[in-house]
Amino acid sequence: MRILFADDHDLVRDTVTSYLEGLDLNLSVISVRTFQEALASAEAAESLDLILLDIDMPGMNGLEGLDVMRQKVPDVPVAILSGLSTPDNIVKALKTGASGFIPKSMGARAMVGAIQLILAGDRYVPSKLVDQIEEQLAAAAEVAARKLEEPLNSDEATILGLLKKGNSNKEIARSLDTEEYTVKYHMRGLFRKLGAKNRTQAVMIASERGLP
Structure with missing residues (x-):
């Protein structure tokens, strides 16, 4: 299993990577600091099971970077990490194709739990915001349905x-x-x-x- 982890905060990246690799000897993490490095690594990798993108890292340009990455590797789930976790931000990320939204305010162990959930094929959002997020997604879906x-x-x-x-x-x-x-x-x-x-x-x- 292979994860691409792109974050310009070395402490966050190194700590979470250490936890992940400690859980599974067969799991490897490719660590990079910028979005351009993430794109290059995603294109060069033979296979990836998950991509983690810090929404505020250099070159990311917010959700524009998520959209670009999804187009580059459409078969690989991509999750967003962010220091700002509002329902609006999370819904926008999910609608752009994110498989999860992980707040950086979580501890490293909790972040790893969220990552494991996404690897299992589920979608992760902060539990305390689930109801608000589901309401916004439902409202957006109702509007979109009328346009089909x-x-x-x-x-x-x-x-x-x-x-x-x-x-x-x-x-x-x-x-x-x-x-x-x-x-x-x-x-x-x-x-x-x-x-x-x-x-x-x-x-x-x-x-x-x-x-x-």
Whole structure:
């Protein structure tokens, strides 16, 4: 298992890395200090199970960096670390495709617990803000649902179902007995109709709207 951890605060990065590597001998952490280093490392890595991004590190430009990273490695979950954890900030991050939002005010052990939750396929947000966040997401989903004027075609609906199962583009192509470029073509149409920027966001929006 491999995690890319990008944070310009050496103490935070080193402490959490130490905890993570102490939990699992088979887990390795790639540590970098800037967003550009994170992009380069993500592109160079043979495989990644999770990317952790400090929203305030050099080059990140807030959620713009999250969006760029999601486009670079759409199959890898990306979580945000931040010193400012308001419901608005968290909802914006989730809508941009984050798989979790981890406050830096948490202790290192608690942060590791949040990371383990995301690695298990769940979405992490601070427990004390869950109700407010769910309310905002529900309201946003209701507005977005009214904007879905063009229904999904059969191929897009099938691909959405496979995305929910976590299938890669290659696996989807195999299931549909087609080529990957055809899958990518249908995914562009799916993303456009849902108003999603990536596969993680598409699945989240579809779930919020109750789409099968």
